[in-house]
Amino acid sequence: MNVIEVEGLTKYYGNFLAVDHIDFEVKKGEIFGFLGPNGAGKTTTIRMLTGILRPSEGKIRIFDMNLREKMLDIKERMGIVPEMANPYIDLTALQNLMLVGRLYGMKKGEIKERCVELLRLFGLYEKKDKKVRSFSKGLKQRLSLAMALLPDPVLLFLDEPTSGLDVMSARLIKRVIREENRKGKTIFMSTHNMADANELCSRIAIINHGRLVAIDTPEKLKKIGERHTVIELSLEPFKFDAERITSADRIELLGDKVKIYTRDADSVIKEIVDYAKKEDLKILSLTTEKPSLEDVFVYLVGDKSE
Ligand SMILES: Nc1ncnc2c1ncn2[C@@H]1O[C@H](COP(=O)(O)OP(=O)(O)O)[C@@H](O)[C@H]1O
Ligand SMILES: [Mg+2]
Incomplete structure (x- = not known):
């Protein structure tokens, strides 16, 4: 069963297209990762899915209901931890949690019990009567998650x-x-951290410039990489002309090293050797590797050469 279904979801800020006709589904019980670099459109998408921002185009169904039509029913069952932790800084940790309980119409005894449970879970019990103003970013984020979990949302x-x-x-x-x-x-x-996505998520959607470039399990995404080879090259004296390596899919210059992504390692290596001969450069090292998930990510979101 799908918990979230999105079709053609789009957001313009003025003329700027931040989220570009994306489609995806999230199944019940998944940890779905929305992975992309800064500015990719992750926060914009989450704000649309949680009813904070109105989409320019497209459909959102959550729990098999149209989000726009059933906003309250749906929002009652979702918890949100926004990009910036949202507790009130002039209230204590406990007061923030109690407030959420009251907003959700929970019974007094039930709120107390749940607050204690969550404060302990997040290592905040000793700090429960301290104002959030004095909290570090990490403590604020823990409290923010505790607040989202208090009403026991299913999503x-x-x-x-x-x-x-x-x-x-x-x-x-x-x-x-x-x-x-x-x-x-x-x-x-959402995350821009490949390792977190790999570690936590059952499926990952990769978003870049507002577009989805891949959706799959971390394992299958790594398989995309298996068709590719990453070649690392170091030359002396260091000189490199990306135009000369025509069989490369993507070239990155990393200080005095070059990283080349390709589906045709044989041709690239021959081109490198030719280039080094013609320019009278010494090949200090040349290694080939299968790409990691991070390489796949870079490959999918990167330009051909930068
Ligand atoms: N309120 C806004 N007005 C105009 N542009 C915005 C606004 N919010 C975000 N953007 C732009 O939209 C793009 C996507 O932003 P965002 O969804 O915050 O990306 P992410 O969360 O992936 O870093 C970025 O280029 C950002 O500068
Ligand atoms: Mg963001």
Whole structure:
């Protein structure tokens, strides 16, 4: 069963096309990763899926209902952790949680119990009576996730949940995401971190410049890479003309090294040898590797040469 269905979803900011006719589905019980570099359109998409931003075009169905028609019914069952942690800084951690419970119309006893449980889970119990103003980014993000989980939503949206956090907070948050998923929650999370996506997600959609460039399991995405080879080259003296390597799909210059992505390693290596001979350059090293998931990501979102 699909929890989210999106068709032709599009967002213009003025004339600028931030999200460009994207289609995808999120199945019940998945951790669905929305992976892309900064400015790709991740936050814009999440804001549309959570009813904060109105799409310019396209359809959103959540729990098999039209989001625009059933906004309240749907929003009651979703939790949101926005890009910027959203607790009130003049309230304490506990007060923020209690407020969420009241907003959701939960019973007093039930709120108390749930607050204590969540404060403990997120290592915030000792700090429950401290104003959020004094919290680090990591603590604010933990509280933000605790607030989203308080009403026990069946669908959770997380916008870059571990971005810029200390190691402890990031690990704690990843553990909770995994546990909540195991308990049955469907999770939609955006990230620009390949390793997090690989570690947590059952499927990954890769977005770049507002367009989806791939949707698949991390394993299958790695398979896309298997048709490619990454060649690393170092020359002395260092001199490199990308135009001369015509069989490359993508070339990256990394200091005094060159990284070449190709589906035809044999031709690229012959071109390198020719080039080095003609220019009288010494080949210091030349290695070939199968791409990692990160290489696939770079390959899918990158330009041919930059
Ligand atoms: N309110 C806005 N007005 C105009 N442009 C925006 C606005 N919000 C985001 N953008 C632009 O839309 C693009 C996508 O932004 P965003 O969805 O925040 O990307 P991401 O979350 O993937 O980093 C970026 O180029 C960004 O500058
Ligand atoms: Mg963002």
